[in-house]
Amino acid sequence: MPLPKGGKPSKIVYPPNCKEVSEDIGKDELVRRLKMLARVFQDMGQDENEKYSELALHLATEFFFDHASKDVRLLVACCIADVFRIFAPEAPYRDPDHLKEIFMFLVKQLRGLEDPESPSFKHSQEIFCNLYKLMFSIINEKHSAKVRTFMLDMMVPLITEADTVSQELLDTILINLIEPYKSQNKLAYNLAKDLLRKTSCAVEPYIQTFFNNLLMIGKTSESEVSDHLYELIYELNMISGTMLLAVLPQLEFKLKSSEEIERKNVTRLLAKMFSDPDSELATQHRVLWNCFLGRFNDISTGVRTVCVQYAQRFILHHSDLVKDIIEQLKIRQHDPEETVRMEVVSAVLNAAKKDFKMITDELLAFIKERTLDKKFKIRREALLGLAHLYKTYINQDPDNTAIAKRLAWVKDKVFHAYYQHSPEDRLLVERIFNTCLVPYTLPTSERMKRLHNLYTSLDEHALKAFNELLKYQHGVRVCVLQWIDALEQNLQGCPAPVVAKLIALARQLPEPHKAQEHLKKFNHILREDKRVRHCLKALVSSDCTCRKAEDAVKEILRKVGNPGQQTPFYTAVKSLLERIAPVMIDADAISALVKYNCDVISGLIYVDDGVLAAGEKGLKLLLALSSVFPPCFNRESVFEDLLTFLKNEDEVISDLTLQIFVNTGSNLKKDCPNIYSSLLPVLQTTAKMGNIRQTKHAIKCISIVYKHEKESILQQVFEHVKKSLNPESANFLTSIVSMGHIAQICPGEFSTEMKNVVSKLIVKDLLMQDRTQGVHVHDSWYADHAISEETQAKVLAMKMLVRWLLGLRNNAGNSATSTLRLLYTVIIHEGDLMERGKINKPELARLRLQAGCCMLKLAEEPCFAELITREQFQALALLINDSCYQVRLRFAMKLNKGLLSLRLPLEYMSIFSLAANDPVKERRAQVKQFLYANISKRREYLKQHATAGSKIFSLLPDYMLPYTIHLCLWFVMDPLMSRSEDYNYAFFRRMIEDIKQTKDAQGPEDEEMNKV
Structure with a gap:
């Protein structure tokens, strides 16, 4: 097809500052106009093409292609080459024959490259570059x-056979490797990679020169890709590693740059290159690798963060390098910056989610340690990550025993976090328990199976935390119920302390001050919306099912906000509902759990711990639940199974079942009369002939289940055990325990008989007698099973005396005074009441410890506390300095328990001060923690209870100071105060302040020693 003739086509639009080009213009003027047009086209983007299509067609006409001037033809070729780029992928040249003529014209113009000295050489080079630009711009998915x-075959020889590769041509190729071009045209990106791979030998020296100028000399380049230096290095290394052999070692200098941004960019580049799958760069460049590892300790937080962020890739793709990475993460998990510590946690957890097999135990240990981080958000990330791993690999894939064994500690670690006092931590543990450890969405039978298996596999500390979780949630539910009752009283016109309830409730939520405001707002909604109030009341009612609880929570949350846009108010209400909603336990759940545990005890279900161990732990779970959800046990089928447990030959199982009946059997006569009548003979037999614990709980169970007939029932038991109250009887110990509990429960009915029993049988015939000679041992303490029966009887006898007095609650006949004098004598005689020397050291320790614990128990009752003399108090206090470690330990724990319950008088807190003499450092630290806990407890109590102000002298911990002086400094007070001067008060105050500010001369740099 012949080319279109030249002429003046209508409506040709020219770019700004460009003049018309046509046949009637002279050669020199035409060249000038075409140069301007070529320059404008070269700088033009692809978004400006439509209006110049007529101009493009005008240039591709016979007049310009056959022009006598080489310069005109070259300039037209340059313009047309840019036209292809600007209009890509659809050029304005539609006719195939016309397109062929255009390409032939462009090829002819490349002859200008023959002579580098020729004036047309430069223009031909432009065509050369434009040809490459054309190829990269026109390639598309339609091409086969x-x-x-x-x-590619056309482009490769033009580079490999050329004498030189210009920077402009290099830029034309390299620009396709960087963003945004890389993403916008994947085919051009792949074409550039293939071209570089095939021409690597030819372009290598030019690439090395380009990078050397930028990296080493710092020479600025006019290249349009020079600002993408590190991105290019990464891409070129992916294409051909040999291309950068001389460049990569120079990155070591950049890693040590004084510019943070430069170190950060190089670190990110090397982290990507080293961590890529199948990368052998770390092996090939050990010096560079070691230099990169050094950036984990960079002074810049940003650089350290980049290093840690890429740790995940190393863990997943390079097991040979993991050892080096672990060494660095070991340090970084203790980084002073929380962002770095957080990245360590995220890197390991993300890697674990993708391929748990690549995670070493040491990496898991890092996460385990971060669950104790000082920052809550890091603790939360670590705990949630571990919990999701547990849910994924243990709950959803229980057959994978290898992974299950490695993650078995996770459940314990989650519950250990409940020992944190902040509401945020506790709420997090509760949420994890309900969603990951035992998902509440599971069917009831499966959910209870998971709960049973979880509880029976927890360690001791986790079990305590689990039980505390149940009690804590129950306390919040009770608080909410009281709030609703107070609110309803207000609505009926009766005064009730609603605000006080809100303040108490806010303390159970994150950020209590803000939570208080949110609860006030929620309180307003409850006042106005009866339906919301009904739903909240249903949540804390005793008959709420898991399904109802879930529906009620959803309905309340719909009323308070939009889940998609969670406001602080919405979050606070949601946190409260999560704490109180019984989504795990209801009557159906308890039935399923009792049935499952029944199958475990009977051996129908295999468990790793053994039938009895798992059965006992399952009953401990039921016991914990019975104290929080007693109405859920109120089914005859449940009580029938419990009655079966009660008759079990295993003493522990029957004892635990007795305790469950104590918690749940108060309405047994009304709800389950058959169980009510069947239970009594079993309880009577147990109270008479069971072991010590069984007897105790059987009598307590009788007093609760048979509350209206307890006197007549216990009278029969009393008469029976009274006959066995002699050392020769097989039920001697049981009889002592039984009589003590009966006397406490029914003090009036048995007061006369008990006084005779105490004075004759307990004191004279037991406590004041030493019938056996103790075996001589050097140890100051030994295990419970090694204690002689006589010493066991004496220990139980002291407990019985205390229970008898606690039932009487008075000093009738000086019974309490005599008992306190007896206990005091046991203590000052170091356990040997009559000082006959027949009792060995371990049993003496038991006796004086028990005497001290009994005095503490009596001191909890105001009527007895005032009877304790100064000498008795001092002797009791010195037990914390006892020569036997176990006596010191157990006495301090008993003392702490009484003080934390606010039952012991304030002066007993001063006893802790004597523990400063303890030779064991750990004991001193433990007692110090006891002291801190008690101070905190009392101050918090005073804040929460405004009415307690009247008792401030017995509650405020500061008032223990006089008692501490009494115990520790009494011998210096008289000399100092005997001649009181006006300056004494100011002098002592100044001295105390100076002491607090002064460093201890024994350890002036020791922070712990100087912490006051």
Whole structure:
């Protein structure tokens, strides 16, 4: 097809500052106009093409292609080459024959490259570059593989056979490797990679020169890709590692740059290159690798963060490098910056989610340690990550025993976090328990099976935390119920302390001050919306099912906000509902759990711990639940199974079942009369002939289940055990325990008989007698099973005396005074009441410890506390300095328990001060923690209870100071105060302040020693 003739086509639009080009213009003027047009086209983007299509067609006419001037033809070729780029992928040249003529014209103009000295050489180079630009711009998905290969075959020889590769040409190729071009045109990106791979030998020296100028000399380049230095290095390394052999070692200097941003960019680049799958760069460049590892300790937080962020890739793709990475993460998990510590946690957990097999135990230990981080958000990330791993690999894939064994500690670690006092931590543990450890969405039978298996596999500390979790949630539910009752009283016009309830409730939520405001707002909603109030009341009612609880929570949350846009108010209400909603336990759940435990005890279900151990732990779970959800046990089928447990030969199982009946059997006569009548003979037999614990709980169970007939029932038991109250009887110990509990429960009915029993049998015939000679041992303490029966009887006898007095609650006949004098004598005689020397050291320790614990128990009752003399108090206090470690330990724990319950008088807190003499450092630290806990408890109590102000002298911990002086400094007070001067008060105050500010001369740099 012949080319279109030249002329003046209508409506040709020219770019700004460009003049018309046509046949009637002279050669020199035409060249000037075409140069301007070529320059404008070269700088033009692809978004400006439509209006110049007529101009593009005008240039591709016979007049310009056959022009006598080489310069005109070259300039027109340059313009047309840019036209292809600007209009890509659809050029304005539609006719195939016309397109062929255009390409032939462009090829002819490349002859200008023959002579570098020729004036047209520069223009021909432009065509050369434009040709490459054309290829990269026109390639598209419509092209077959054959066409793409043809393009490559045409482009490769032009580079490999050239004497030189210009920077402009290099830029034309490299620009396709960087963003945004890389993403916008994937085919051009792949074409550039293939071209570089095939021409690597030819372009290598030019690439090295380009990078050397930038990296080493710092020479600025006019290249348009010079600002993408590190991105190019990464891409070129992916294409051909040999291309950068001389460049990579120079990055070591950049890693040590004084510029933070430069170190950060190089660190990110090397982290990507080293961590890529199948990368062998770390092996090939050990010096560079070691230099990179050094950036984990960079002074810049940003650089350290980049290093840690890429740790995940190393863990997943390079097991040979993991050891080096672990060494660095070991340090970084203790980084002073929380962002770095958080990245350590995220890196390990993300890697674990993708491929848990690549995670070493040491990496898991890092996460385990971060669950104790000082920052809550890091603790939360670590705990949630571990919990999701547990849910994924243990709950959803229980057959994978290898992984299950490695993650078995996670459940314990989650519950250990409940020992944190902040509401945020506790709420997090509760949420994890309900969603990951035992998902509440599971069917009831499966959910209870998971709960049973979880509880029976927890360690001791986790079990305590689990039980505390149940009690804590129950306390919040009770608080909410009181709040609703107070609110309803207000609505009926009766005064009730609603605000006080809100303040108490806010303390159970994160950020109590803000939570208080949110609860006030929620309180307003409850006042106005009866339906919301009904739903909240249903949540804390005793008959709420798991399904009802879930529905009620959803309905309340719909009323308070939009889940998609969670406001602080919405979050606070949601946190409260999560704490109180019984989504795990209801009557159906308890039935399923009792049934499952029944199958475990009977051996129908295999468990790893053994039938009895798992059965006992399952009953401990039921016991914990019975104290919080007693109405859920109120089914005859449940009580029938419990009655079966009660008759079990295993003493522990029957004892635990007795305790469950104590918690749940108060309405047994009304709700389950058959169980009510069947239970009594079993309880009577147990109270008479069971072991010590069984007897105790059987009598307590009788007093609760048979509350209206307890006197007549216990009278029969009393008469029976009274006959066995002699050392020769097989039920001697049981009889002592039984009589003590009966006397406490029914003091009036048995007062006369008990006084005779106490004075004759307990004191004279037991406590004041030493019938056996103790075996001589050097140890100051030994295990419970090694204690002689006589010493066991004496220990139980002292407990019985205390229970008898606690039932009487008075000093009738000086019974309490005599008992306190007896206990005091046991203590000052170091356990040997009559000082006959027949009792060995371990049993003496038991006796004086028990005497001290009994005095503490009596001191909890005001009527007895005032009877304790100064000498008795001092002797009791000195037990914390006892020569036997176990006596010191157990006495301090008993003392702490009484003080934390606010039952012991304030002066007993001063006893802790004597523990400063303890030779064991750990004991001193433990007692110090006891002291801190008690001070905190009392101050918090005073804040929460405004009415307690009247008792401030017995509650405020500061008032223990006089008692501490009494115990520790009494011998210096008289000399100092005997001649009181006006300056004494100011002098002592100044001295105390100076002491607090002065460093201890024994350890002036020791922070712990100087912490006051």
